[in-house]
Amino acid sequence: xxxxxxxxxxxxxxxxxxxxxxxxxxxxxxxxxxxxxxxxxxxxxxxxxxxxxxxxxxxxxxxxxxxxxxxxxxxxxxxxxxxxxxxxxxxxxxxxxxxxxxxxxxxxxxxxxxxxxxxxxxxxxxxxxxxxxxxxxxxxxxxxxxxxxxxxxxxxxxxxxxxxxxxxxxxxxxxxxxxxxxxxxxxxxxxxxxxxxxxxxxxxxxxxxxxxxxxxxxxxxxxxxxxxxxxxxxxxxxxxxxxxxxxxxxxxxxxxxxxxxxxxxxxxxxxxxxxxxxxxxxxxxxxxxxxxxxxxxxxxxxxxxxxxxxxxxxxxxxxxxxxxxxxxxxxxxxxxxxxxxxxxxxxxxxxxxxxxxxxxxxxxxxxxxxxxxxxxxxxxxxxxxxxxxxxxxxxxxxxxxxxxxxxxxxxxxxxxxxxxxxxxxxxxxxxxxxxxxxxx
Numbered sequence: 464x465x466x467x468x469x470x471x472x473x474x475x476x477x478x479x480x481x482x483x484x485x486x487x488x489x490x491x492x493x494x495x496x497x498x499x500x501x502x503x504x505x506x507x508x509x510x511x512x513x514x515x516x517x518x519x520x521x522x523x524x525x526x527x528x529x530x531x532x533x534x535x536x537x538x539x540x541x542x543x544x545x546x547x548x549x550x551x552x553x554x555x556x557x558x559x560x561x562x563x564x565x566x567x568x569x570x571x572x573x574x575x576x577x578x579x580x581x582x583x584x585x586x587x588x589x590x591x592x593x594x595x596x597x598x599x600x601x602x603x604x605x606x607x608x609x610x611x612x613x614x615x616x617x618x619x620x621x622x623x624x625x626x627x628x629x630x631x632x633x634x635x636x637x638x639x640x641x642x643x644x645x646x647x648x649x650x651x652x653x654x655x656x657x658x659x660x661x662x663x664x665x666x667x668x669x670x671x672x673x674x675x676x677x678x679x680x681x682x683x684x685x686x687x688x689x690x691x692x693x694x695x696x697x698x699x700x701x702x703x704x705x706x707x708x709x710x711x712x713x714x715x716x717x718x719x720x721x722x723x724x725x726x727x728x729x730x731x732x733x734x735x736x737x738x739x740x741x742x743x744x745x746x747x748x749x750x751x752x753x754x755x756x757x758x759x760x761x762x763x764x765x766x767x768x769x770x771x772x773x774x775x776x777x778x779x780x781x782x783x784x785x786x787x788x789x790x791x792x793x794x795x796x797x798x799x800x801x802x803x804x805x806x807x808x809x810x811x812x813x814x815x816x817x818x819x820x821x822x823x824x825x826x827x828x829x830x831x832x833x834x835x836x837x838x839x840x841x842x843x844x845x846x847x848x849x850x851x852x853x854x855x856x857x858x859x860x861x862x863x864x865x866x867x868x869x870x871x872x873x874x875x876x877x878x879x880x881x882x883x884x885x886x887x888x889x890x891x892x893x894x895x896x897x898x899x900x901x902x903x
Contacts, residue, residue: 523541
């Protein structure tokens, strides 16, 4: 007898296109441009061929900085999300299109209109990944400058969503909203799409972020995508928070970010994983990550040489520079790294590879399929948002090898049953449009 909590659950897949980052293997000849439309076309149409729920586009409003300097590894590759997704809507038919959009540096009436435009244009396939921002360099792009305190960012985000939903619900009537963050009167310019509202994604992982998701979100894009027990604990915590909000405990779909490395034969898996890690952690990347511990530029060092001999100088992490190891003591981190390097005879770059946890799964298609089914039927997630380690071809093996294995197990769709993103995910109507009986 099956002990699965959800014995009939299917795996849901999305693809997360991050933009410039150090987790993509740039050096391989098959690596394509991060800004050419052909890259976006190929990866989105491959995902649609694989019956994915959504193409999920990350976005950054400013180049990332480290110690008040532009990070050399992040020079380009963050096109405007809604612009790109609108173009992709015209060459796809079913797959959802999710835009990361910031509530700290946008205004609700304008963003609600643009998201509604994408939703109507795509015939009900739009999603909105609601994010806030706490770094000072992004704030410098905007008139208000600086950045909001953590609590105020979520306060603004909640009120922002209230305005957007009121506009989507208004059927053309003017909306008046007055709150601590907004004082506006606006009238929508578009009708509702077939799914009524864009699907709301959210990725905050703090207690406040989880509460925000339980109040507002349809989908959580989580970082709990490697360890089953950790993912189950997170998913159960979200279920408890949903019950506290008088929402059904499966009302939010949890889709962890993950990486999947496949090899045809079990004997090839370890070599493939090592190739991916070597490509992700180049010499400059390793030196940049180590610099976040030592608190100074290390670009003059040999990444395949030893760790710096001197200890880091402890300093307070501010909003104007990158942080590393979640604020852990850098001197203690350096001590642990030196012990590891000595015990295993590792170079600086090898220490970075060894100590940087990568989310994901590796194995043959059958092995990975079995593990993904265990996750969704055991209640640890509803599926996965896949970050390909190479673009645009990084989904090919997943669509050609892994999807058929999941279908053979009765754990993946064989066709799209609906046309909207909300239908693909099996979501109810938007929260503000439900009858009270829908929440029982």
